Amino acid sequence: MEDIEIDEVATPELENPVLIEGLPGVGHVGKLAAEHLLEEFDGELVRRVYATEFPPQVSVDDEGVAELTCAEFHAVETDGADLLVLTGDHQAGSNAGHYKLTSTFLDVAEEFGAERAFALGGVPTGELVEEYTVLGAVSDASLVDDLEDAGVEFRADEPAGGIVGVSGLVLGLGGRRGFEAACLMGETSGYLVDPKSARAVLETLEAVLEFTLDYESLEDRAEEMEEVVGKIQEMQEGPAVPDDDLRYIG
Amino acid sequence: MEDIEIDEVATPELENPVLIEGLPGVGHVGKLAAEHLLEEFDGELVRRVYATEFPPQVSVDDEGVAELTCAEFHAVETDGADLLVLTGDHQAGSNAGHYKLTSTFLDVAEEFGAERAFALGGVPTGELVEEYTVLGAVSDASLVDDLEDAGVEFRADEPAGGIVGVSGLVLGLGGRRGFEAACLMGETSGYLVDPKSARAVLETLEAVLEFTLDYESLEDRAEEMEEVVGKIQEMQEGPAVPDDDLRYIG
Amino acid sequence: MEDIEIDEVATPELENPVLIEGLPGVGHVGKLAAEHLLEEFDGELVRRVYATEFPPQVSVDDEGVAELTCAEFHAVETDGADLLVLTGDHQAGSNAGHYKLTSTFLDVAEEFGAERAFALGGVPTGELVEEYTVLGAVSDASLVDDLEDAGVEFRADEPAGGIVGVSGLVLGLGGRRGFEAACLMGETSGYLVDPKSARAVLETLEAVLEFTLDYESLEDRAEEMEEVVGKIQEMQEGPAVPDDDLRYIG
Amino acid sequence: MEDIEIDEVATPELENPVLIEGLPGVGHVGKLAAEHLLEEFDGELVRRVYATEFPPQVSVDDEGVAELTCAEFHAVETDGADLLVLTGDHQAGSNAGHYKLTSTFLDVAEEFGAERAFALGGVPTGELVEEYTVLGAVSDASLVDDLEDAGVEFRADEPAGGIVGVSGLVLGLGGRRGFEAACLMGETSGYLVDPKSARAVLETLEAVLEFTLDYESLEDRAEEMEEVVGKIQEMQEGPAVPDDDLRYIG
Structure with a gap:
């Protein structure tokens, strides 16, 4: 096997498609958001990317059929911009692997x-979030105004630790190649899978790319998560459960 | 040394041989099963695979002679199908190494x-197993029926964490190359070397590949393990031994 | 992306420039010293070095613009020697990466x-430092005398564990290429960012390279750090804080 | 820098030299033994091997001069066989690195x-050793008799965990290339640097390669270590020191 192999599943014509990256990360915000786009707009699978940097692993589907770990691109036509949505279950396993994969x-x-890219993700606040602000970072200062108009906040030198993983490199490597790249980071506790934060991110994307989304299924997931939080809180009022157990969920 | 070196020990003619992979893993189920095949059918060593991805290590035999870590292929003629049995003491040491080795x-x-492959292994249940179910996963849905007839169970989305290591990639990479590949996973506690689970896996293989095995030696090992379990249980009835010590054995 | 990419930002003529390396390390002594040089002498950015060995990360500046992790060279004209100052936020992520990066x-x-090189850093003493000695190591014995004249101390076989990372290799690889290379290590507790130790290192550099520095801004940082130390000491006089908390700061 | 660089310091004519490997390992037995050979027979440095697999590190000598981490070959003429002695301060940092280095x-x-090789090392017993047996392993069964005549013991399947690192590969890779290779492992507690075990290994080597060594300097080191052991035992008779502190020394 080559280090990276790309299956060309389909090659539809897209009009100035916008790359949307939603790989796993803090609160699974990016992944939830990207998957919601695929669900609502009936995306078409166009590429599978296999890489020896991914874990040596297959997942098993509901018929018992194994699928080798990969990242997938779906072409998505919305009522606004065309999208090229990147999803998957894994980031790379090494520094160099992240660079190699993101380049691919x-x-x-x-x-x-595509000449524009949005990396979707979460930014951890360490506490339960009431109001879901979306924090932004861009490859070029000229992109700030439009995003601020869409409600994205820019805060000097935040996130403090920078942006790591594929999302960071979509900005860093994308910017170096001439992409207009932005990272949209929904605030999230960091302890739980957070569909509400994913919604906040998608709403800013709606405004920028001029499409319209329905959020019913994401609402359902948000309600499920709230039940989980409720149960945890009940448990915490009981005697024996230590406070920090919360962080092991999601 | 090259990254991978293959010693061609012998190249007998085999008739549609079936690859049987049994490297170390959960409960050593796959390894026990593959070694039992070699023992019962007098396999002939045909290839040794050395790799810089393996630990830098030699084992020492009963005469004091060192053998460099490798994986071995044995040709095995049964009363049913011809087999090509892959065994060894190690998996690879990195993500990319797993892909490279499995490709080799x-x-x-x-x-x-060979056009068919079976990856043998164990699936951990976390508790002592009474009835030894064999769980299956396949590279193609068309393979499910025959395996179900042989008693293999298919459960939607199980094992939940997917299948990792060489076994997973025999399915994932094998399937991509056109192999008819299946993984047979014997249920096992996950805490102990489990010859009974290995037997359950081999019995389904017997049914599918139409050969007949004797299990006496595997029975002997199972009895030894039961003595071990018995002793552990006695010890646990004593005062000072913590419950979870069980998991450090095997 | 290539393993290493170099952006040529500017290529001014320099007269026998001296390489000054100040990447992160013990007490951030080298980094503080190098950054102080840039601040005081208005360095000009000449090269950016990107590498897949660096963390896959962008930092975000005060306008929300992401910058891909890199190391930077600035040309610095002083009243004495011309300098080529190397700074950055990261060392490499692997043994081989350190060698590759330092070679670059x-x-x-x-x-x-450049034919001369100074690697700046700190050497941990494990206790709060009163008098800031600068310890030296060189690529060639002929360099010792001049440095001793500038106040650098040489102690047989110290530092005991050798010098690791880019600083060590500037000596080791630099020496093998014919650089006159020295490492100047300011003594520092090892627990805190230490601007005073950085000043001690810079003062020896002033003497050797015959330039003159102002230390006001470094003094300010030293005072801030002293306030931090003061607060920690107060806290330690309280009941609940364990002694060794000190080491998690900076 | 290349992955591996070899400095050719000298190339004297040697008569059927025997490779003696003594890199750091259990009880530093191999390293002590190899260094004693160099000391007693005035070895001549012939090769330095640098590798990006070694730690990125320099050591500093008694004049403050840095030396880049490397392995060294010395030519050693004894009253018996000519030797080529391999010493150094480090093993490789990865599986593949061990294979690459040992091949070099x-x-x-x-x-x-050279057509013969001895890898010197220690084998841990877990308790203080009274009688210093030397355990052997060989690349070919034909080598056993001569070594047994020299007092080396061969025990079926020992050491149980095999032999790891460069010593193991001198046997494994050396044997595959046609070297007559043996590993001589002095029994040692595993907790302390053990000059007595090094002497036991050297005495078998004396018998096999027909040279004569003086052990005075090794005796001195052994006495120093015994003082250390004595102090530890005294401390252990005091109240506050836990038993297993012994293992953190050396």
């Missing part, structure tokens, strides 16, 4: 004519 | 004309 | 005509 | 005409 992802996006 | 293993299998 | 750094320095 | 070491040995 940007190659695929360029092949489809 | 599939190359060797193709060289002998 | 030395390539860049050679390109600008 | 064997290349150098072949270049000098």
